[in-house]
Amino acid sequence: MDQPSLDRDELRAGIDHAAAWVEAYWEKVASLPVRSRVKPGDVLRALPEHPPTTGEADWGAIDRDLDAIVLPGLTHWQHPMFFAYFPSNISPAAIMGDVLSAGMGVQGMLWATSPACTEVEMRVLDWMGEALGLPQAFLFRGGGGGVIDGTASEAAVGALLAAKGRVLRALPREARREAATRLVVYASTQAHSSIQKAAMVAGIALDADDHDRVRLIETDAVYAMRPDQLAEAMRADLAAGLRPCFVCASVGTTGSTAIDPVGEIARVMREVPNDGASPTHQPPPSGREGSVWLHVDAAHAGAACVCPEFRRLIAGVEHADSFTFNPHKWLLTNFDCNCLWTQSPRELTDAMSITPEYLRNAATDAKAVVDYRDWHIPLGRRFRSLKLWLVMRRYGVEGLRTHVREGVRLAEVFEGLVRGDARFEVVTPRTVNLVCFRLVPRTGELPETTDARNKTLMESLNDSGAMYLSHTVLPGVGGTPARYVLRMAIGAVQTREAHVREAWRLIASRAG
């Protein structure tokens, strides 16, 4: 065959073809069953076992396979009746950014390997931080800074490594290895699993069951972390010779969008005396050495902070060392785009910097630039900030607010419908765009029977293909048993009021 090349005609034909497929997909997606109905192995078996020897020039065959094999195997996250997990927003502007990034094909591991790839990201992270109302100290122009990671899970690993380095560097080098075995991470019982996973990755927890090193702090009646319980756990650990290292405050838990009180958490962290080598936690930038790192995981709900009326959710964030959220959930930006900010970039990069000879260059050596490869695990990185830049330009902060407010409004509408039907209850106060609800227990019904009826309802709805929602189990409060709860997460780009009302009609009609 011919030598592969960056043929412009082939690019145009390929992009036209892909765009046409996507346009057709968007046109019909609302008519497809939301959740895929394939069985394990169906897609695999439909694909040839061996790779093609010779190339195909005919996109028609690709099209047929996309339609016949891939499409039935998709669960449609862009379906207007997708209410499961969290939204995974996309937008034309973000896709345009991805096309530009793919076509440029540059690597931004170092400033020097494509300066615009670094500096557009720096500027856009300052923009987004400002849009959320983060304090200046998290922005580059305030001495902090931000970076795009793939996911909040990766951001958690980065923040935890910075935290670990802070505690250990306060000790003599020879004491660090042993001290590293005594580090403890704190998060609520409702925190995302990525916090535990980060502790496993970073070698703090031995495994997912190692609750001697990952303390899951009890929550209150609305599933927010109890600062008094955090303080108690930290005091007990200190008394036992362990070393508190990292606290994750969840601003919007995955289960129910509960909001851990960041300011209160920071306060108790300051009040719990850390051990001799480590001063009490202090608000940055003073007194950081050896103190406990406070990370705010606002992966989903952080998006709401583009609206001033929701910034109360992150009250106290000025005391945090790092803050992360995902534009790729509810803010119109294609996955993957997680923003992580820190008031202390130096501690993040200290934890992850290595400079082998083949990466040395004048700009890095002069310390005149940001080299983003030191802000996360990957070395290579693509021009991901283009999509966020274009989304912010296309919609403006006002457009982002419009989108968020509509999601919240629709959740209010849904909540009202649930409250108007005595067969159902709203289980915990709605924070923004997630409604946690369930069929109420019948008189004398066993809790497991109530749970089973809710599960059956959910499965019936999801099996119908007409809508898709997911569940969680929320712990009991005040001695009540844990509850199986349905999660209605609103915020897909295509979802309108009619869809939410139709979802409710389906739910109510199947509630029996």
Next chain:
Amino acid sequence: MDQPSLDRDELRAGIDHAAAWVEAYWEKVASLPVRSRVKPGDVLRALPEHPPTTGEADWGAIDRDLDAIVLPGLTHWQHPMFFAYFPSNISPAAIMGDVLSAGMGVQGMLWATSPACTEVEMRVLDWMGEALGLPQAFLFRGGGGGVIDGTASEAAVGALLAAKGRVLRALPREARREAATRLVVYASTQAHSSIQKAAMVAGIALDADDHDRVRLIETDAVYAMRPDQLAEAMRADLAAGLRPCFVCASVGTTGSTAIDPVGEIARVMREVPNDGASPTHQPPPSGREGSVWLHVDAAHAGAACVCPEFRRLIAGVEHADSFTFNPHKWLLTNFDCNCLWTQSPRELTDAMSITPEYLRNAATDAKAVVDYRDWHIPLGRRFRSLKLWLVMRRYGVEGLRTHVREGVRLAEVFEGLVRGDARFEVVTPRTVNLVCFRLVPRTGELPETTDARNKTLMESLNDSGAMYLSHTVLPGVGGTPARYVLRMAIGAVQTREAHVREAWRLIASRAG
């Protein structure tokens, strides 16, 4: 403004616009200075300090900023005269895959969240593994399996966590935490920095200087790891009460594409008796428990194995536990696309699996499916296998071979030109597409003077904008001093013989 939506007209206009920009970029890229000439802060200052309040509908302004601000800040990895670092291939087919993935906007963290996203990836990983000549045991159909990570750095973390889990799980639980402080990682002095970084991330190394836990093994005259030195280091560590855990064999070092002898490394690993709890390393699948994990990092050079004549590079790979390479370097697939295979998926997923309630589902509970979120750190994941699927279909294995062979042929051409000029020397045998060369020392010249002349030559070439190459420092062999070496890495998609000859003309003309 209007509610954001998945407007098909906007999608078409945006994609057309982006595609047109990319087409124009490809048309002119060869005429641009390869390396960006902006100074630190130039791009940042050209962008507004604050985010836009209202949205823009006019792509014309975006275009102007792309041309005026972004373009001058790019170092052009797709330039035919880009010979620095390693190639970062892109292709029309891969871009088409990215557009489709972006337009579908699905999440593949679990099989259940979009089965095709998982099963296309499984099939394509089997295809690619077969194309490289990996043993069946690395393929899903042979009981192993593969996953797409972002980068080889992330794959290294995954493999290392699996290795750590293997060693520690062989011990009683109460012994694991202390044993974790005695784990040791081995790689050659020429291994990629990501191996050290992985050890830092995983909590094995305290920091980049912790060579008590990351042993950098001496290399031979061609910069390949010396198995005898590895054996000696492992024996010494065992005698000192440490626990060998992970060996990385580099198949194609970043500095010079040196090839560590995988088979010999596996042999000495078998011969070094591990401690009481851990049997000698055995070829998988037998006798793995507690034994040392062998990871093959073929990030760049692995691509050559699509050609049978280069499979000798990975001779002995059947003894490895994991193997990784990047289609996004030299195999026509846009970043980010790293393939990681293991003969032992269970050990990889044991190291990274947590299942919170909100992710539970029937398919996962039945263990009937692959849930890729357990194969790496991120939870969310996009449909990245689409681009690899389309690249393999568009080019076929034969097309990939054509591309690789041409890169190797051009490197041979360049090598011949260097050898024909007495002012220069080829510093180490060329393996595939990288030529390491330098100006030879003048009689009586101090080594640092030779190095300085080479550095000056490189900087003069890079400053000219006409071409871009990078350097490394290779250690001295047999008592000779370390050498500053120029790296000519061939394999950009647009590079043709005329470009290589022109590069040589420029080099020779500036050699003084």
